[in-house]
Amino acid sequence: MKLYQRPGFPNPARIHIVLAEKRLGRDVEYVDVDLIGAEHKAGDFLAKNPLGVLPVLELDDGTLLSECTAITEYLDNLDGNPVLTGRTPREKGTIHMMQRRAESEVLDAVGHYFHYATPGLGDALQAFKSREWASRGEWGEREGRRAAAGLHYFNDVLRASPWVAGDRFSMADITLLAGIWFAGAAGIAVPPGLEALQEWLARVSELPSVRERGGQQMLPEDLRRLGF
Ligand SMILES: N[C@@H](CCC(=O)N[C@@H](CS)C(=O)NCC(=O)O)C(=O)O
Structure with a gap:
């Protein structure tokens, strides 16, 4: 699986927590998309998510999932124990x-x-x-x-x-x-x-899943470009 994301942004962070909760973090290749440079509004990325927002999860068979809730539901159900989205x-x-x-x-x-x-x-x-x-x-x-x-x-x-x-x-x-x-x-x-x-x-x-993500800050170049 590939996760199109950007470190330190809130919606990708939701999926980082899910991956940590489900112990799937090592099964994913992380692909950075330059949000501040508007890379997510260009053709290559829009082909993956026409709404032009992160994150997107690309499965090994090419299926593209966007919307954090949908990605969470998919990841949560992989082990047959969907504790994050509900079992009953x-x-x-x-x-x-x-x-x-x-x-x-x-x-x-x-x-x-x-x-x-x-x-x-x-x-x-x-x-x-x-x-x-x-x-x-x-x-x-x-x-x-x-x-x-x-x-x-x-x-x-x-x-x-x-x-x-x-x-x-x-x-x-x-x-x-x-x-x-x-x-x-x-x-x-x-x-x-x-x-x-x-x-x-x-x-x-x-x-633990939140602490793990807590170490993930925005990239220094992003902080600089946003004027922090
Ligand atoms: N409802 C979407 C929201 C995604 C979203 O807004 N992501 C932000 C990053 S935190 C984004 O890509 N923003 C870029 C923009 O608005 O142009 C989801 O659940 O994934």
Whole structure:
């Protein structure tokens, strides 16, 4: 298998955690795609994912999987023990629901803030975003506030349950974690007083799969090009 990715970016990081959880990290060849140089918007990559986003998993038979949820489902089922996406109908339904909420209310909202209310990934990328780019700053700001509201929602969830989708670590936790990492990079602070969320964050950060990925920073050239 080949994973088209970029170190330190939040969506590829979701799959790095999955690979570590499933002990599949060594079965994958990692192919870096230059997001800041807009390599993912050029023909070769668009042939792999017409939506022009990372990550993409290419199977040995040439099958191309994109969308983190789809890639996670594939990897999770390889060993017949899909602990991350659910083993029973009830687990599957609950994890799917909570994952989607983490994606839409936090991770995607942060992404919209980052791309539309800040310089995002820089000049090379702006040309590929909406033609109304310049007028979308206000919408981007609103999305930032929506992400903060999403974090309040998940604080309530985590006051009632140890993990995002119940009593086990799952794909829903991975999505929320990626959203919080992305929020930090985009300059959205976790609102004060969200103690259950902070306790969960401390616990999740200690998981071996997450610690392993935690060592994976953005490439120095990417940090430089983004002005950090
Ligand atoms: N829903 C997609 C999101 C993928 C995504 O937005 N990836 C980011 C990297 S973290 C990307 O490729 N951004 C480039 C861009 O927006 O041009 C998934 O689950 O894989």
